Amino acid sequence: xxxxxxxxxxxxxxxxxxxxxxxxxxxxxxxxxxxxxxxxxxxxxxxxxxxxxxxxxxxxxxxxxxxxxxxxxxxxxxxxxxxxxxxxxxxxxxxxxxxxxxxxxxxxxxxxxxxxxxxxxxxxxxxxxxxxxxxxxxxxxxxxxxxxxxxxxxxxxxxxxxxxxxxxxxxxxxxxxxxxxxxxxxxxxxxxxxxxxxxxxxxxxxxxxxxxxxxxxxxxxxxxxxxxxxxxxxxxxxxxxx
Numbered sequence: 001x002x003x004x005x006x007x008x009x010x011x012x013x014x015x016x017x018x019x020x021x022x023x024x025x026x027x028x029x030x031x032x033x034x035x036x037x038x039x040x041x042x043x044x045x046x047x048x049x050x051x052x053x054x055x056x057x058x059x060x061x062x063x064x065x066x067x068x069x070x071x072x073x074x075x076x077x078x079x080x081x082x083x084x085x086x087x088x089x090x091x092x093x094x095x096x097x098x099x100x101x102x103x104x105x106x107x108x109x110x111x112x113x114x115x116x117x118x119x120x121x122x123x124x125x126x127x128x129x130x131x132x133x134x135x136x137x138x139x140x141x142x143x144x145x146x147x148x149x150x151x152x153x154x155x156x157x158x159x160x161x162x163x164x165x166x167x168x169x170x171x172x173x174x175x176x177x178x179x180x181x182x183x184x185x186x187x188x189x190x191x192x193x194x195x196x197x198x199x200x201x202x203x204x205x206x207x208x209x210x211x212x213x214x215x216x217x218x219x220x221x222x223x224x225x226x227x228x229x230x231x232x233x234x235x236x237x238x239x240x241x242x
Contacts, residue, residue, distance in 0.1 A: 039096070041093070043089050043092060043093070044089055044093050047085070047089050048086060048089050048090075051082055051085055051086050051089075052086075054082055055079060055082045055083075055086075058075055058078050058079055058082070059075075059079065061075060062075035062076070062079075084204060087206075088206050091206045091208040091209065091212065092206065092208060094146075094208075094212055095197065095208045095211060095212045095215070099143065099215055099216055099219040100219070101139060101140035101143055101216075101219055101220050102140050102142075103138050103139055103140060103220075104138070104139075104140075104141065105136050105137070105138050106136060106137060106139075106141045107134075107135075107136055108135045108136060108137055108169055108175070108177065109129060109133060109135070109169070111137075111141055111144060111145060111148065112129060112148055112167055112169075112177070113129070114145065115145055115148035115149045115152055116148075116152055118149070119149065119152055119153060119156065122152075122156045124159075124161070124162035125155075125156055125159055125162055125163060125164070125165050126162075126163070126164045126165065127165050127166075128164075128165075128166050128167070129166075129167045129168075129169070130166065130167065130168045130169070131168055131169050131170065135169050135170075135171045135175065137175045137240050138240075138242060139220050139240050140216075140220070143216045143219075143220075144216070144240075146212070146213070146216065147213045147216050147217060147238065148177075150209045150210070150212070150213050151179050151213060151236055151238075152165070152179065153209075154209070154210075155179060155181035155183065155234070155236075156181075157202075158181050158183025158184055158185075158233075158234060159181055159182060159183040159184075163181060163182040163183055163233075164180075164181070164182045165179070165180070165181050165182075166179075166180045166181075167179055167180075168180070172239075172241075172242065173241060173242045174222065174239040174240055174241040174242060175239070175240045175241075175242065176237060176238070176239050176240075177237070177238045177239075177240075178235060178236070178237045178238075179235070179236045179237075179238075180233065180234070180235045181233050181234050182233045183233050183234060184230065184231065184233075185228050185229050185230040185231050185232045185233055185234060186226075186228040186229075186230070186234055187230055188229075191226055191228055194210050194226060195210050195211050195214045195224075196211065197211045213238075217238055217239075217240065220240050220241070221240075221241045222238065222239045222240040222241055223238075223239050224236065224237070224238050224239075225237045225239075
């Protein structure tokens, strides 16, 4: 059939009889998270593998130096920087990947103590856990280990001269883990930005640790809350629904 023209308020309107207009197909655009995941995968391949080779070669060079050779300190510094770059790529890769918790029930005290015992530089901090005997969580133990390690490390770094770090666990529901430090505290304008990706107040850091913690907790259907003020320490509360 031939198209007919129908006047509507003096404006020609083209109508194709016997044929329905076909919707335009649109190719869905990748989400920003998907783009970040692709970038992280490329970085992991292009950076992590050469870093492993550099680290191995530098270690061999260091072992060939006499014990008292001052160049050994240079070797150690290179290895520290290589490790820092490797951690940066690891954080980016972890943050960019989809999080799918493999839930199983586990003891929270064991999980928290394991994270604390693997923490470096914590010898000057008085550590205690309250109220968690026998409390369990139905969650991904490996993912929450990352959360505990990150939050505990931040608490230790907030107390460079030492202090008190107290964990209080409540059975809920929801299960609640409160991590309280007696450190320097955080200004309100910084608290508001703590979970922004790449935001950090540290001289060395990716700014992905806390955002990753929040993503892990939210993947469990939970939430993270921060209460802090300069000079009054910080309280971070993690809630995981049963």
